[in-house]
Amino acid sequence: MMLEIDVRHRQGKFDLTVGLSISDGLTALFGPSGSGKTTLVNLVAGLIRPDRGSIAFNGEIWVDGESRRFVPPHRRRIGYVFQEARLFPHLTVRGNLRYGARFAPRHQPGEDLDRVVDLLRIGPLLDRRPALLSGGEKQRVALGRALMAKPRLLLMDEPLSALDHDLKAAILPDIERMRDEAGIPILYVSHSIEEVTRLATRVVVMDAGRTVAIGRPDEVLAVVPTATGDMKAGSFLHAVVTGHSPDEGLTFAESRAGPLFLRATDIPVGAHIRAFVPTSEVMLATVRPEGISTLNRLEGTVETVNEAGSAVMVAIDCNGERVLAEITRRSATSLGLVEGMPVHLLFKAVSIAAEGIYRTA
Numbered sequence: 489m490m491l492e493i494d495v496r497h498r499q500g501k502f503d504l505t506v507g508l509s510i511s512d513g514l515t516a517l518f519g520p521s522g523s524g525k526t527t528l529v530n531l532v533a534g535l536i537r538p539d540r541g542s543i544a545f546n547g548e549i550w551v552d553g554e555s556r557r558f559v560p561p562h563r564r565r566i567g568y569v570f571q572e573a574r575l576f577p578h579l580t581v582r583g584n585l586r587y588g589a590r591f592a593p594r595h596q597p598g599e600d601l602d603r604v605v606d607l608l609r610i611g612p613l614l615d616r617r618p619a620l621l622s623g624g625e626k627q628r629v630a631l632g633r634a635l636m637a638k639p640r641l642l643l644m645d646e647p648l649s650a651l652d653h654d655l656k657a658a659i660l661p662d663i664e665r666m667r668d669e670a671g672i673p674i675l676y677v678s679h680s681i682e683e684v685t686r687l688a689t690r691v692v693v694m695d696a697g698r699t700v701a702i703g704r705p706d707e708v709l710a711v712v713p714t715a716t717g718d719m720k721a722g723s724f725l726h727a728v729v730t731g732h733s734p735d736e737g738l739t740f741a742e743s744r745a746g747p748l749f750l751r752a753t754d755i756p757v758g759a760h761i762r763a764f765v766p767t768s769e770v771m772l773a774t775v776r777p778e779g780i781s782t783l784n785r786l787e788g789t790v791e792t793v794n795e796a797g798s799a800v801m802v803a804i805d806c807n808g809e810r811v812l813a814e815i816t817r818r819s820a821t822s823l824g825l826v827e828g829m830p831v832h833l834l835f836k837a838v839s840i841a842a843e844g845i846y847r848t849a
């Protein structure tokens with residue numbers, strides 16, 4: 489499958505200009521609030537008509553400004569799952585699923601109910617009405633209802649953001665199965681690095697109506713837009729929470745790179761986390777520093793030294809964890825940094841923002 493998007497659309501002061509090809513798998517649209525993710529999804533769904541440009545799916549033109557062609561939403565055969573499940577309250581789960589099948593094309597029967605029920609583990613819920621379901625169960629049924637229509641493309645706009653952490657964790661494997669077994673391409677909007685790293689085969693990072701990075705999650709998520717819309721480069725350290733010290737306002741964690749001291753969180757001991765360390769916060773030293781307040785002190789080997797604008801980006805391998813440090817050219821020269829050189833890394837506990845610490849399992 490290939491979805492080709494080349495559109496320009498204005499909404500008040502907001503201007504979206506996107507040229508993008510999306511293929512099979514789960515493509516995550518990621519970016520700060522107001523960056524245009526929902527607008528892009530609505531353009532693909534046919535809920536908004538772009539000012540200019542075209543959208544084509546497998547060569548079938550859905551929108552084209554020049555020829556004024558516009559295929560209405562119900563003819564595109566797209567499944568759409570929103571933040572809230574929007575189930576019919578008067579129908580049982582089975583009734584909601586069967587309703588979805590009514591939108592399957594005439595010449596093709598709807599998806600097999602048993603298969604969808606198995607895929608999403610909703611068998612025990614079939615005779616219940618939505619009012620008696622938990623948030624996570626409702627969302628699973630909404631996914632099932634979308635699948636029953638045999639969509640050619642599934643759009644999911646923050647489908648898990650209303651769920652608490654445990655419900656999210658329970659439903660993520662279902663979405664993975666949908667991605668891998670149902671074989672339907674998915675365009676998935678999310679704010680959560682945790683969801684995106686786990687689910688996406690490809691990530692499109694958006695900022696202010698533009699695509700600013702496209703690639704595999706591990707390639708592009710080292711550059712994350714902040715809530716203010718700025719781009720912030722950094723690296724993720726994977727660690728396990730080992731303890732808390734509320735009096736000191738600290739959480740302790742252990743990573744392959746060494747012990748980490750983080751701002752206090754309520755993530756339980758034993759949980760796996762990722763901590764986003766901004767490149768600008770990492771200091772480098774060639775000798776072990778003594779008598780300083782900085783709590784995080786790691787050791788590693790210089791992997792690469794690359795010029796990045798007026799600064800230098802140094803990648804350091806810390807026992808398998810890769811940390812990026814941005815330093816001035818002057819510092820890089822005075823330290824004599826070269827590949828293979830052992831270095832000490834320092835960053836303060838407070839240099840990792842609370843929202844830069846994510847639970848992964």
Ligand SMILES: Nc1ncnc2c1ncn2[C@@H]1O[C@H](COP(=O)(O)OP(=O)(O)OP(=O)(O)O)[C@@H](O)[C@H]1O
Pocket residue numbers: 499500501502519520521522523524525526527528679
């Ligand atoms: N109907 C509209 N008229 C004018 N401006 C609009 C309209 N709808 C959305 N916008 C603006 O377009 C921009 C993009 O909105 P959009 O909802 O696509 O962002 P988003 O990335 O999905 O954000 P969020 O993550 O908060 O859902 C925002 O600045 C928003 O205020």
